[in-house]
Amino acid sequence: MVAVDRGRYTCLVETAGRKKKRERQLVTAMKARELGRKGIVVGDRVAIVGDVTGQADTLARVVRVEPRTSMLRRSADDTEDTDGIERPIVANADQLVIVTALADPPPRPRMIDRILVAAFDAEIDSLLCLTKSDLAPPAELVALYEPLGVPFVVVQKGGELEELREHLAGRISVLVGHSGVGKSTLVNALVPDANRAVSHVNAVTGRGRHTSSSAVALELPEGGWIIDTPGVRSFGLAHVSVETVLASFPDLVEGTVDCPKGCNHLDEDCALDAWVAAGHADPARLASLRRLLSIREGSPEPE
Ligand SMILES: Nc1nc2c(ncn2[C@@H]2O[C@H](COP(=O)(O)OP(=O)(O)OP(=O)(O)O)[C@@H](O)[C@H]2O)c(=O)[nH]1
Ligand SMILES: [Zn+2]
Structure with missing residues (x-):
């Protein structure tokens, strides 16, 4: 899916043309009714049926969205x-x-x-x-x-x-x-x-x-x-958990075993301070982790 706009989906279709040369064309499609409220976005891999010639005034139908990797x-x-x-x-x-x-x-x-x-x-x-x-x-x-x-x-x-x-x-x-x-x-x-x-x-x-x-x-x-992504300045973070952010710092995970339950790793009782002070990890990494964790807590940057 290369573009999505007001119920019109632009798909790039690749077909094996003559002499095994791959041919590609843009096909405009609408969402088939059976997809219900399921959203389709740019980057999606989809299956389409109907008129897939891509000629002017033709309209194919998207009948399936393949599982997403991200x-x-x-x-x-x-x-x-x-x-x-x-x-x-x-x-x-x-x-x-x-x-x-x-x-x-x-x-x-x-x-x-x-x-x-x-x-x-x-x-x-x-x-x-x-x-x-x-x-x-x-x-x-x-x-x-x-x-x-x-x-x-x-x-x-x-x-x-x-x-x-x-x-x-x-x-x-x-x-x-x-x-x-x-x-x-x-x-x-x-x-x-x-x-x-x-x-x-x-x-x-x-x-x-x-x-x-x-x-x-x-x-x-x-x-x-x-x-x-015109007009997009940042992505949604409301659903991001402490664990998700921490998982991107594998070198620090071990240091959290002595943290209090539900530790946000930002407060004084966090075990990471002592662990890093004992030389188990780079203090700059802890500072970076905390900077990213505090973003989730803080309000979005004003314009
Ligand atoms: N000095 C300098 N100016 C640049 C450079 N790259 C882009 N510009 C200028 O910065 C201005 C903004 O560039 P755009 O490419 O339009 O920026 P944009 O991020 O697409 O901005 P929007 O269209 O508002 O989303 C233009 O006047 C460009 O000529 C650079 O490497 N050096
Ligand atoms: Zn902690």
């Missing part, structure tokens, strides 16, 4: 309608690319932390993509994320993208970042046909890029997909 939800505070529900937006992604400018706009570590927790929760890898390196050096931000073991790449407009391409090749990556960080600049550089591909999808669904707030999947020339 699911990212838009955070409730990100949606215009403030009903507090975290809606699924991307399925089956295997990498979350956090696009952050080194300056203009300045980096927002709290937002980066929130996205990292969402990635831990969804069990997908994350990659820090630091843009606008012509405006500021990356050292300070890199130092903040080094203890977390998050890989990073540094890019600038018109510059080399080889390293980033290596991280993206063959994978399904979701790009997320605040407005103005250079996400569109990046997408256009990575996918030479990005504008055309997006307008083609929108021609099928009848919407323009900037009116659409839904995610769109774009295929990379070197294989793999990037999924742009």
Whole structure:
């Protein structure tokens, strides 16, 4: 599923054409009644029936959604309608690319932390993509994320993208970042046909890029997909547990055996302080764990 918009689903269908050459086309579909209220999102693998020629004014039907390997939800505070529900937006992604400018706009570590927790929760890898390196050096931000073991790449407009391409090749990556960080600049550089591909999808669904707030999947020339998420600044965290965050710090788990029951690992009675002080783990790791845990407790970053 490469785009979803107001009940119209754009699917990429690959068929074995003549001379075993693989042929692919975009097919517009609607949801078959038997799927009921089950949602379909970008990244979903689906089965479709009916008219799958993809010709103008044809409409296929999605009859089945395959089991998902991961699911990212838009955070409730990100949606215009403030009903507090975290809606699924991307399925089956295997990498979350956090696009952050080194300056203009300045980096927002709290937002980066929130996205990292969402990635831990969804069990997908994350990659820090630091843009606008012509405006500021990356050292300070890199130092903040080094203890977390998050890989990073540094890019600038018109510059080399080889390293980033290596991280993206063959994978399904979701790009997320605040407005103005250079996400569109990046997408256009990575996918030479990005504008055309997006307008083609929108021609099928009848919407323009900037009116659409839904995610769109774009295929990379070197294989793999990037999924742009316009208007999405962070992902839902309300359901993320202490255990989920802790599980991403396997080096610290052992130190929690003496914690009081239900310890949030933030208060004075937490056993991790003594355990780390005894030299069992890096204090920077504990500090990072606590930074991420406190995000769940705190209110979302104000705009
Ligand atoms: N100095 C500098 N400016 C950049 C760089 N990359 C992008 N810009 C500029 O930053 C501005 C925002 O870039 P966009 O690519 O539109 O950012 P975006 O994240 O897509 O923003 P939205 O479209 O609002 O979501 C534009 O004026 C770009 O020309 C960079 O590496 N260095
Ligand atoms: Zn504890």
